[in-house]
Amino acid sequence: MHPITTLHYLVLSVALLAIGTIGVLTRRNIVIILMSIELILNAVNINLIAFSRHFNNVNGQVFAIFVITVAVAEAAVGLGILIALFRNKETVQADEIEILKW
Amino acid sequence: MNFLDSIGLIPLFPLFGALVMLLVGRKLDPQTDDARHHAPKSKFLISLLCPGTVLLSFLLSAGAVWQLVDRPAHTHQLIQFTWLAGLPFHTAAGTLARFTADFGFLLDPLSSVMILVVTGIGFLIHVYSIGYMAHDGGYYRFFGYLNLFVFFMLMLVLANNYVLMFVGWEGVGLCSYLLIGFYFHKKSAADAGKKAFIVNRIGDSGFILGMLLMFSLFGTARFLDVNKALAAMGPETHFGVLTAMAVLLFVGATGKSAQLPLYVWLPDAMEGPTPVSALIHAATMVTAGVYMVARSNQLFRLAPEACLIVGTVGALTAFFAATIAMTQNDIKRVLAYSTVSQLGYMFVALGAGAYWVGIFHLYTHAFFKALLFLGSGSVIHALSGEQDMRKMGGLKNKIPVTYATMLIGTLAISGIPGLAGFFSKDEILWQAYSHPLAWFRVVYALGLLTAGMTAFYMWRLMAMTFYGESRVDPKVAAHIHESPRVMTVPLMVLAAGSVLAGWIGVPRLWSIFPEGFRTLETWLAGVLGNAHTIGEIEQEPNTGLEWALMLLSVAVAGAGIALAWSLYQKRKPAVEPLQALGPLYIGSLNKWYVDEAYDVLFVNGLSKGGGTVLSRFDQRVVDGGVNGAGWLTRATSTVSMWWDTWIVDGAVRLTAFAVKISGSVVQIFQTGSVQAYALAFVLGVAVIFGYYLVR
Amino acid sequence: MLDTVFFYFFALLTLGGAVLTITRRNAIHSAVSLIVSLIGVAGLFLLQRAEFLFAVQIVLYVGGIMVLFLFVIMLVNLDDAARVAQFNKQWWLALACVVAVGGELAYFVSRGSDAFRLGEATAAAPDKAGNVERIADVLFSQYLLPFEVASVLLLAAVVGSVLMAKRKV
16 A cells, blocks of 8 residues: 555545535534534644644644634634524524624 | 296196185185175185286296297297106007107297286186176185186197197186086076087097097197198198098087087077186187197198188188177177177188188287176176166266276277277288188178178177166166276276287288287297298288278278167167068077077987987897896706706716615625625635636 | 554544534534544544644543533524524535635645655654654744733633623623
């Protein structure tokens, strides 16, 4: 079998990204959307780590730490917003929230 | 002292008097609105100031003339400053000239004679007026106007150019209006003033046109310069223009000097006080036209047709006025028509080319006409205002001084040998007869007949006034008194003048008298030329004919007096012998209906016809214009409204519509769904990647 | 050899979990699938010699975020949501776009792989220092400022989320 190269990791990251994006764009449930966003962030992390290993540079990993930090903060706030939204609108379906419509 | 350099002061003294009257006169004459018999002391100042200024002018004039004798060519020009802002224009010859005029004075033999006459006789009349106007209201106003008149007359005769002369011309016209209408509360007086001014104005239009023609041809209006230009005129110049210029100037003279057809104002001007008639309408203002034509003699010499017109008009006027004078009953009217007639004589002389003779007659006429007017004023004063001769008579012994002086004046005007009028009138008749053109014989004939008529109506005046039984109203008769000395002394001075004045113009015929007796002709010859040379032809003296004509004119005058004597000397009351002439008498009495004709033709014609034309003009044109403007406003506002509604509002609405359309296109994307926005992101990313892919 | 097996195993976990996450009707199922996917990612980190990150991934992501997610799912009653349609109206357009983007990215990567010699096996150079030491070295010297800023960010997140979730402010 051919060896696992950085390329494999990159392709994997692209695939995960695509899946996450589909989830964001397609699902109606806001919670699922938020989870899909986490998938995207993880895809980015895989990319960063792969390149960190490829160039033997620890900067990629440090960046990944920060990405995780931001993801945590964003998830917390996002879920808080979700709760507030649910309290007001009684729904978690994204396309039922049309307040921004003209 | 150098009088010649102060000739500018000569007009200024009377102007000063007039200004003082204007500013403080009312205070000096507190009872001016209330005529009383006793002249208050304050009037003394006015009586001293105004005649005094004229006396000063006379003395200054005399001194200046005395010094003028030593000057070369007896000419002295003094230019104070140039007053019109020169507007450049092209003369007919193509040269560039400026429309300027000087405030300048010219003292030469002609103007020296004039200033002496004006100031001398003016002074005597001022003195006379102190007595005559003592009982009338407006004492200060009278003297103010009189002084103002003397100022303007002096400006007229002393001016060195036509424009300044015209200023004086208009000024004397103004003063004439003010003085004729002096008793302005009487309608007839106010009307007479207006008539004088308006008729004068008609003549002035001719003067202005002539002056402008002069400017366009010569580029200047100064007498000396115009004469130089005329002398230098080559044969190729258009003499027609000169004739036109001369005729136009004569039209102006016609208005001012009361010739046909513009004489109608002079008889009406008798509404003014008698001294006014004496000064203005006998001695000075009416002679302005004569002076102007004499001043322009170089021009008239080059325009023989104009001279013909001048002479003919003069003769016709003299004859015409004399026919009217024969029947008038108002003593002042007789003298007014007499003035018109004598002015006609002066123009006959000018038309015949004998310019100095015209001035000579002007000078002698000033003496005896002023005398006659002042004398009649004395008569009127004695009769407490009565002017109708039918209510006079037998005054010979009651007002002896007035009678004596008026007798002298009558004999002078009739042309009795030895007195002033004889020399000048006779010279005129001889010049008319001996003129190369045969037409002037007709002029002579008219002049001769007029001389006879003059003698007749003057003696008629004397007879009706002084001789025979008294037809005076008894109430008036009780107050008959001789005039005070302040009035009779001027009469005596003028009477002396009427006797002696003519002796400086003795004809050559009377060769007994040395040349000293002909100084006037030689004195004026430098300016007015030689009368005995018409054109280039030297006339041969024809002594026999001249003696014969002289005797003939004396005979005619004598016949006239004799006829009047027989008809009027011992007249019965209320019988007018001339009534025997029937329709001729009535026509003459009514001034040949000239005023009525003018009324119908011009006054009514203009006012009524003009009124109709103007009212139709007003209705059709003016109101039509106003209505049209209204219609136009409505039409334009309709267009404007359409524009505003469809174009302007349309543009606004179009903008809103465009925004709405473009907005509604974009609206489709405003779903409110966040996921849709996210899809847009991804779509955009795909497009950008696609760009790099394709590249 | 073991490398390859482990790689494909963890890759399967990751991708499979991801696919399940986005397709489950039940939110709890989605959350559990996500946990599986995150564990797969952690494994991949370990394979890439990023031991510290492997640990952080497990502790933070799975142990923190996913627990939070599960709490919120239970807080927000999603039974009704499970009964209605799960996919929105634009699913086919989204699918097409994402496939396009993904395809383009894959193309770019494969085209540029020669420049970075991505296709070659990575040199297995052993670390002189340990992974944690190496990260610590860089994190507290070169990236000190971002580190502090990150802590402020977390503070903001805490305050924000408490505020958002409060019933009455």
